[in-house]
Amino acid sequence: MIATPLMINALTTDLYQLTMAAGYWRAGLTEPATFELFVRRLPPRRAFLIAAGLDDALAFLESIRFTEEERNWLRALTQFAHVPSGFFDDYLRQFSFTGAVSAVSEGTPIFQDEPILRVTAPLPEAQLVETALLATVAFATSVASKAARVVHAAAGRPVIEFGARRAHGVHAGLAAARAAFIGGCDGTSLVDAAYRYGIPTSGTMAHSWVQTFADEVDAFREFSRTFPESAVYLLDTYDTVAATDKLIASGLKPPMVRLDSGEIVSLSREVRAKLDAAGLQATRIFATGDLDEYRIGTIVKEGAPIDGFGVGTALSTVSDAPALSAVYKLVEVHRHGESAGVIKRSPGKHTWPCPKQVWRVMENGSPVSDLIAGVGEAPPPNAVPLLQPAMEHGRRLTPTPPLAEIRESSRRAVAALPERLLSLDAAADYPVAISAPLDAARVTASRYDR
Amino acid sequence: MIATPLMINALTTDLYQLTMAAGYWRAGLTEPATFELFVRRLPPRRAFLIAAGLDDALAFLESIRFTEEERNWLRALTQFAHVPSGFFDDYLRQFSFTGAVSAVSEGTPIFQDEPILRVTAPLPEAQLVETALLATVAFATSVASKAARVVHAAAGRPVIEFGARRAHGVHAGLAAARAAFIGGCDGTSLVDAAYRYGIPTSGTMAHSWVQTFADEVDAFREFSRTFPESAVYLLDTYDTVAATDKLIASGLKPPMVRLDSGEIVSLSREVRAKLDAAGLQATRIFATGDLDEYRIGTIVKEGAPIDGFGVGTALSTVSDAPALSAVYKLVEVHRHGESAGVIKRSPGKHTWPCPKQVWRVMENGSPVSDLIAGVGEAPPPNAVPLLQPAMEHGRRLTPTPPLAEIRESSRRAVAALPERLLSLDAAADYPVAISAPLDAARVTASRYDR
Numbered sequence: 001m002i003a004t005p006l007m008i009n010a011l012t013t014d015l016y017q018l019t020m021a022a023g024y025w026r027a028g029l030t031e032p033a034t035f036e037l038f039v040r041r042l043p044p045r046r047a048f049l050i051a052a053g054l055d056d057a058l059a060f061l062e063s064i065r066f067t068e069e070e071r072n073w074l075r076a077l078t079q080f081a082h083v084p085s086g087f088f089d090d091y092l093r094q095f096s097f098t099g100a101v102s103a104v105s106e107g108t109p110i111f112q113d114e115p116i117l118r119v120t121a122p123l124p125e126a127q128l129v130e131t132a133l134l135a136t137v138a139f140a141t142s143v144a145s146k147a148a149r150v151v152h153a154a155a156g157r158p159v160i161e162f163g164a165r166r167a168h169g170v171h172a173g174l175a176a177a178r179a180a181f182i183g184g185c186d187g188t189s190l191v192d193a194a195y196r197y198g199i200p201t202s203g204t205m206a207h208s209w210v211q212t213f214a215d216e217v218d219a220f221r222e223f224s225r226t227f228p229e230s231a232v233y234l235l236d237t238y239d240t241v242a243a244t245d246k247l248i249a250s251g252l253k254p255p256m257v258r259l260d261s262g263e264i265v266s267l268s269r270e271v272r273a274k275l276d277a278a279g280l281q282a283t284r285i286f287a288t289g290d291l292d293e294y295r296i297g298t299i300v301k302e303g304a305p306i307d308g309f310g311v312g313t314a315l316s317t318v319s320d321a322p323a324l325s326a327v328y329k330l331v332e333v334h335r336h337g338e339s340a341g342v343i344k345r346s347p348g349k350h351t352w353p354c355p356k357q358v359w360r361v362m363e364n365g366s367p368v369s370d371l372i373a374g375v376g377e378a379p380p381p382n383a384v385p386l387l388q389p390a391m392e393h394g395r396r397l398t399p400t401p402p403l404a405e406i407r408e409s410s411r412r413a414v415a416a417l418p419e420r421l422l423s424l425d426a427a428a429d430y431p432v433a434i435s436a437p438l439d440a441a442r443v444t445a446s447r448y449d450r
Numbered sequence: 451m452i453a454t455p456l457m458i459n460a461l462t463t464d465l466y467q468l469t470m471a472a473g474y475w476r477a478g479l480t481e482p483a484t485f486e487l488f489v490r491r492l493p494p495r496r497a498f499l500i501a502a503g504l505d506d507a508l509a510f511l512e513s514i515r516f517t518e519e520e521r522n523w524l525r526a527l528t529q530f531a532h533v534p535s536g537f538f539d540d541y542l543r544q545f546s547f548t549g550a551v552s553a554v555s556e557g558t559p560i561f562q563d564e565p566i567l568r569v570t571a572p573l574p575e576a577q578l579v580e581t582a583l584l585a586t587v588a589f590a591t592s593v594a595s596k597a598a599r600v601v602h603a604a605a606g607r608p609v610i611e612f613g614a615r616r617a618h619g620v621h622a623g624l625a626a627a628r629a630a631f632i633g634g635c636d637g638t639s640l641v642d643a644a645y646r647y648g649i650p651t652s653g654t655m656a657h658s659w660v661q662t663f664a665d666e667v668d669a670f671r672e673f674s675r676t677f678p679e680s681a682v683y684l685l686d687t688y689d690t691v692a693a694t695d696k697l698i699a700s701g702l703k704p705p706m707v708r709l710d711s712g713e714i715v716s717l718s719r720e721v722r723a724k725l726d727a728a729g730l731q732a733t734r735i736f737a738t739g740d741l742d743e744y745r746i747g748t749i750v751k752e753g754a755p756i757d758g759f760g761v762g763t764a765l766s767t768v769s770d771a772p773a774l775s776a777v778y779k780l781v782e783v784h785r786h787g788e789s790a791g792v793i794k795r796s797p798g799k800h801t802w803p804c805p806k807q808v809w810r811v812m813e814n815g816s817p818v819s820d821l822i823a824g825v826g827e828a829p830p831p832n833a834v835p836l837l838q839p840a841m842e843h844g845r846r847l848t849p850t851p852p853l854a855e856i857r858e859s860s861r862r863a864v865a866a867l868p869e870r871l872l873s874l875d876a877a878a879d880y881p882v883a884i885s886a887p888l889d890a891a892r893v894t895a896s897r898y899d900r
Binding site for chain 2 (some may be wrong): 008009011012014015016018019020022023024026027029033035039060070073074077078079081082083123127130131132134136138139162164165166168169170171172174175176180189190191192194201202203204205206207208209210211212214222223225226227228229230236237238239244260261262314317318319322323324326328329333339340342343344345346347348350356434
């Protein structure tokens with residue numbers, strides 16, 4: 001296992017970040033500014049999200065540089081015709097991210113409007129990193145949140161993430177595997193995710209293995225020779241019930257069988273009965289094929305004898321909510337040496353000014369409400385702060401904890417949530433309040449921006 | 451511009467591909483087999499897809515190798531306890547993809563069940579590459595297809611892809627930018643996509659630029675100093691109409707303004723009227739903010755004075771259909787030196803056997819129907835074959851054409867489609883037939899697999 005984050009280069013940004021950076025630099029606007037990354041609205045039928053993706057985000061901030069080739073290429077863009085060459089030869093040549101980041105720990109339940117990341121850095125630096133931070137954090141958060149739902153629906157049965165082939169490219173598949181594990185999945189089919197992150201990996205045979213042999217039983221026998229303890233026999237290539245009979249007649253002692261199509265509930269009962277009648281009570285049944293939290297919830301509710309689930313597309317593409325309304329918004333700038341909270345008032349897209357902390361008020365070990373307050377405001381009683389310093393002067397303060405630890409602390413945090421939030425059709429109703437001083441600051445910023 | 455595809459490593463595969471590869475190798479099943487990659491069903495309201503992603507797919511096939519570290523890590527997996535060491539020390543050490551690929555050209559309209567890629571290679575090789583081929587080709591095809599719809603809805607107005615921040619990680623954003631350009635977009639906001647692929651890039655200012663200044667007019671003036679010809683002034687940070695008045699009063703000659711929120715149709719009329727009254731007829735209006743083909747269709751239909759569109763989430767996540775039902779299915783194996791067509795009969799997931807060609811029957815330069823036939827069958831009259839040899843012995847036969855050429859040929863091919871397929875609510879009704887010999891081969895394979 002090697003913990004290598006995916007590399008993201010400096011050009012992984014929207015062009016307007018670079019034009020603004022050039023403009024800030026030219027105008028001498030290089031004093032620190034603060035941006036916050038948050039989700040405006042939870043997706044439908046979600047009552048919480050699980051923060052994830054911060055490890056890749058911090059690795060990106062630590063590594064971002066512009067190569068000479070990249071700088072020369074940028075300089076030649078027509079848009080930059082009037083940008084003084086010092087921007088390329090001095091500023092971008094020496095560029096690195098030198099700022100501070102506070103972040104919610106990966107695996108933490110979060111809600112709408114709550115900053116997941118707070119970035120304070122010289123304005124052009126903080127601006128340039130927006131695109132990559134949003135893409136990295138929002139996708140991982142989206143998948144971890146979906147995984148928490150799927151795992152909850154499975155009610156204790158293992159869930160393996162099988163979604164790499166349907167992900168938005170293989171790199172998305174890799175990020176999805178990590179985030180799904182944080183959200184509670186027990187493993188992944190993706191070998192690279194196991195290699196990089198130490199996630200347990202599983203998978204044994206596809207239909208193609210069965211099709212390769214002239215007889216299904218030959219396919220099963222040949223597989224058992226090399227994988228006697230770990231084989232999962234796939235039964236639905238031609239006819240699930242007939243394949244069950246053949247497998248039993250073969251005399252093999254299958255550790256597990258897999259159903260991938262058809263009426264899973266009735267088929268699982270039929271297969272279970274046949275296995276039991278043959279003395280194969282120890283053989284477990286694994287189900288795959290277009291599963292999501294709703295299908296799994298139904299299967300569990302109907303009491304189908306299924307011992308584990310493989311979930312693909314629903315996890316790796318978050319197919320019912322493939323984009324989060326995540327934004328990265330400027331909340332404070334320095335003007336003439338003084339800090340000023342700033343807002344936007346665009347319809348449906350307004351913001352609150354000033355750097356913020358999220359306070360989670362706890363009662364008997366369970367969160368009961370959150371308060372979004374200005375940094376430095378007195379905390380409410382019995383509250384813990386969610387944003388913790390993660391980076392200073394462009395360097396991480398602490399290594400990312402082992403993934404299994406993140407997963408375990410997420411599991412505990414989800415279990416402590418109010419029960420009503422865990423329903424698959426929950427509405428977003430966890431109380432998230434904005435502090436009175438922040439509301440007041442909004443009015444001030446509002447006057448100021450005219 | 452450098453044309454560097456993203457690297458995909460050999461472990462980017464599902465574990466079952468590796469267990470099966472080990473099993474095939476051990477069983478001596480290393481003769482050539484053929485797999486085909488196709489889409490089972492078009493997403494709702496789609497009547498065609500645009501093939502894309504083949505360049506990354508071929509680059510992956512050319513580069514895939516196992517490092518010593520990867521082989522040693524694999525060897526230590528408990529699942530591989532009974533796999534002879536020759537699999538790691540000989541087979542994987544020397545492993546490269548040595549097979550042949552035929553492919554539909556990027557940018558070509560395709561339909562359900564039509565192979566986009568046909569891979570013929572020693573069985574373990576062809577098996578191992580499934581996961582990465584599916585993720586790469588399906589996502590790019592999905593985005594290119596969405597882009598063709600968005601561009602059609604814009605009815606000649608430029609469409610810029612702005613979706614990197616909402617993509618499933620930055621690598622998905624990069625692949626999306628390339629695919630969106632193939633599908634007809636005019637440019638991308640993503641700098642890395644411009645750098646790697648030569649796609650025109652655009653973008654000038656975000657709300658943060660405007661918020662940084664105490665006065666909106668100061669923000670506009672300062673920007674115009676560095677970007678006099680390319681500035682697009684963002685009007686909705688506080689109040690779109692008031693910002694228009696301020697911009698006009700400033701005396702700047704804005705090349706373009708951008709509306710990002712609010713009632714776009716009525717706002718664009720109001721802004722247009724103010725600009726015209728001020729003699730700024732040359733100033734164009736660009737619209738962004740949660741746009742997709744339906745919103746754009748409405749805006750165009752209502753005659754809003756909008757000169758171009760920026761489209762983000764809808765393109766980079768294909769938010770209404772975030773996963774294609776793409777599959778990679780074994781269609782032919784060698785058994786005892788003879789080729790045998792193979793199928794699966796799983797409910798709702800059956801396949802046709804044997805390597806195939808897709809013949810597109812043309813009338814007056816327009817496609818009228820497709821025939822999926824076995825390779826070697828006589829073609830129908832007036833038909834062109836869609837699958838062309840792309841790789842032999844693991845090496846590409848021809849370089850990928852320049853992206854602008856792919857885009858232009860795609861534009862022509864879409865324009866030649868029957869008009870009914872281009873509607874935004876089209877049903878999938880283009881005639882795709884299966885040849886009689888293939889149907890007969892299915893019956894034969896069906897008998898054989900028992």
